[in-house]
Amino acid sequence: MEEVKCYLPKTLKEALEIKAKVDVLPLAGGSDLMVSHKRTLGLTPVFEKPVMIIRNLPELKRIYLNEKGECCIGAGCTSAEIAENTLCPWHLRQAASRMGAIGLRNSATIAGNLANASPKGDTPGPLYLLDARVRLSSVRGDREVLVSDFIVKYRTIDLLPDELITQIIVPLSEDDFDYIFWHKVGTRKANAISKITLSQAIRFAPDGKTVEDFRLSATSTGSKTNRSRDVEKLLIGREITDETIESVVEGFDRIISPRAMPEFRREATRRMIRRFLSEAAKKPSSKVIDTYDGYHMTGAPVPRGEENG
């Protein structure tokens, strides 16, 4: 079998120059690509096109808040780095902290998770919820696209041949909401692929009753992550009542299309929406509602920036 070329750029500039000339497959953590291209013990994986290893590009490893207070996450940041960094929004940290096994979380990158565009991916749910954007860079310049547009459909992304994902920008965080929810249903506590994961957030108007903002996204419930502004609008501007809860539950049920075990996934989704909204209506003192308690993170959000400056 003919060996493909492999590029080892040392800087982002060098990587973009290679990308401009050759249609290479960028490889960072390897947790998707090395597995999907593996052969058997002792044999080198076979790739259909040249590979460019970008695991250690320093430019892709930064996490910081920009002048607008948006969280900017380097494309090469691993799940573990995101889970540990209190600048990152709570929903995303939850998802990152429950992704695969520990060793894998030290390899798998956020950009890889998006580029893989799997409907079971862990990070798109929170990123859809918080209106996150991806920055795509090339020698021609940069452009930004909403994550929800970047993932076009199942395993398909909006990336031109000369572009590289360089940053994920998350404009919102838990600070923008009164109550937050993230729950992953997996078959095990650790090392689990999502059966269904729901991210939710709500903010009330100053009157304390009218819903000012409500968001809901679900993974593993269709060919891509689901979020519907039309469904969210069924609650925004209204109060939480049994009727408005059911309108959201029914509305969301209509937009999801789980393939395997559809009834289980639909029912779990319905229950988690009801749980979040009915609890939020009671105005509990805890901001976090029904998260996976005590397993990896304590659930209580640490004020942004407190730990890692």
Place this chain on the structure above:
Amino acid sequence: MESRICFSLNGKDVSITTDPLRRLIDVLREDFDCKGVKEGCSEGECGACSILLNGKMVTSCIIPVGAADGQQIMTIEGISATEKGKVIIDAFADGGAVQCGFCIPGMVIATYYLLSNNPDPTEDEIRLGLSGNICRCTGYDLIVESVRLAAKRGGELWKK
């Protein structure tokens, strides 16, 4: 296509000219004789091939050797020669953690990684720390006990 890849392996600078897409596990086992790096699942899930890459635990079966260029690698061979490694290995032996032994190099690496970051873990934290390492013999309880023993015996050592 071959490239020259240089990295630090168990504290020693090494280099190899090879296909950068070869899996790190294969290079470590075949070219550097680190046979303690075991292959279980081949997809980064079972933890048998765990190593420390720049001090962080990773599974070497999903990493191309090109990604190790310029980096620092510690395998079980290096860990077991350290004071901390010896404490873990003795605790595993005394605690009866080992049956067939295949998962143990990875378990020792996971324990080293856990205790280096959290010198006095609770049982839940130990189980979480080992959650990426799969053992098909023992049911984990004796391994968890042995990690506790290593934490106790190591004491201040883990805070260094």
